[in-house]
Amino acid sequence: MCATCGCGKVDEPAGARITVPHDHDHHHDHPHDHSHGHPNDHDHGHPRTETVTLEQRILAKNDRLAEENRAWLTERGIAALNIMSSPGSGKTTLLERTVRELQETVPVSVIEGDQETLLDADRIRATGCPVVQVNTGSGCHLDAEMMRGALDALSPANDSIVLVENVGNLVCPALFDLGEQGKVVLISVTEGADKPLKYPHIFAVADMVVINKTDLLPYVDFDLGECERNARSVNPAVRVLDLSATGGQGLDRWYEWIAAQRAGMITRR
Numbered sequence: 001m002c003a004t005c006g007c008g009k010v011d012e013p014a015g016a017r018i019t020v021p022h023d024h025d026h027h028h029d030h031p032h033d034h035s036h037g038h039p040n041d042h043d044h045g046h047p048r049t050e051t052v053t054l055e056q057r058i059l060a061k062n063d064r065l066a067e068e069n070r071a072w073l074t075e076r077g078i079a080a081l082n083i084m085s086s087p088g089s090g091k092t093t094l095l096e097r098t099v100r101e102l103q104e105t106v107p108v109s110v111i112e113g114d115q116e117t118l119l120d121a122d123r124i125r126a127t128g129c130p131v132v133q134v135n136t137g138s139g140c141h142l143d144a145e146m147m148r149g150a151l152d153a154l155s156p157a158n159d160s161i162v163l164v165e166n167v168g169n170l171v172c173p174a175l176f177d178l179g180e181q182g183k184v185v186l187i188s189v190t191e192g193a194d195k196p197l198k199y200p201h202i203f204a205v206a207d208m209v210v211i212n213k214t215d216l217l218p219y220v221d222f223d224l225g226e227c228e229r230n231a232r233s234v235n236p237a238v239r240v241l242d243l244s245a246t247g248g249q250g251l252d253r254w255y256e257w258i259a260a261q262r263a264g265m266i267t268r269r
């Protein structure tokens with residue numbers, strides 16, 4: 001996992017950059033001094049026991065921070081939903097549409113995770129929705145420390161919804177609890193119905209699997225029923241929804257699920 005892919009050095013979370021985009025963001029000129037100079041000395045040749053110990057320390061620390069986030073969110077009745085997928089499945093497109101359609105009636109804000117750029121945060125900001133961008137540099141997932149930093153920068157209202165777009169990756173985000181109320185795995189019909197079997201860990205931790213881009217079903221060889229069965233084979237209790245973020249089909253059930261998550265958090269407060 002992360003100790004071997006290079007994203008999970010114990011000190012790495014401090015290297016993440018959290019940006020609240022402004023109207024006059026001249027960020028393109030800022031020096032890129034984050035992580036390019038890090039030596040690539042992670043674990044080649046180290047005994048396996050050392051790698052395992054490092055992984056355990058990273059995950060134990062993350063779990064502690066995630067519990068703090070969970071308590072913080074629960075006290076405030078805030079439903080944070082962590083949306084994970086491979087790059088390009090449509091996370092930002094779904095969030096853009098969701099905030100456009102919900103923000104009139106429900107307080108909602110967004111945390112965007114990407115290795116680099118403010119592009120996704122800029123797309124969300126164009127909807128008028130409060131947003132912060134977390135740039136993880138070489139990291140390939142959000143962790144609980146980044147989540148806490150982003151929540152501090154965002155200051156979401158009590159009883160609100162925080163939609164979190166994780167870094168596009170079906171592997172590492174599965175391991176890092178953010179303290180969120182719900183984990184969503186998004187898969188699009190162009191990716192193949194076998195993905196739950198090939199990346200079982202992320203599907204196993206999901207509360208909801210969303211199958212996106214159903215408007216493309218006539219053009220691709222993708223069996224919705226097979227994908228759903230594959231998801232249930234690794235996570236029998238998981239909810240599965242199919243929708244089209246661009247076409248709008250199936251979005252009602254997505255909004256109903258979000259509303260139920262929010263209601264659950266408000267009740268707990």
Ligand SMILES: Nc1nc2c(ncn2[C@@H]2O[C@H](COP(=O)(O)OP(=O)(O)OP(=O)(O)O)[C@@H](O)[C@H]2O)c(=O)[nH]1
Pocket residue numbers: 085086087088089090091092093094120167168212213214215216243244245246247
């Ligand atoms: N046909 C179709 N295209 C979609 C749909 N949802 C997203 N797309 C397209 O898929 C591409 C990627 O969408 P994004 O929303 O940027 O994907 P993402 O998951 O946020 O990507 P990363 O942030 O890079 O991981 C864009 O060209 C979208 O227009 C959909 O429901 N149908």
Ligand SMILES: [Zn+2]
Pocket residue numbers: 001002003005006007008140141172
């Ligand atoms: Zn990783």
Ligand SMILES: [Zn+2]
Pocket residue numbers: 091092093120165
């Ligand atoms: Zn995105």
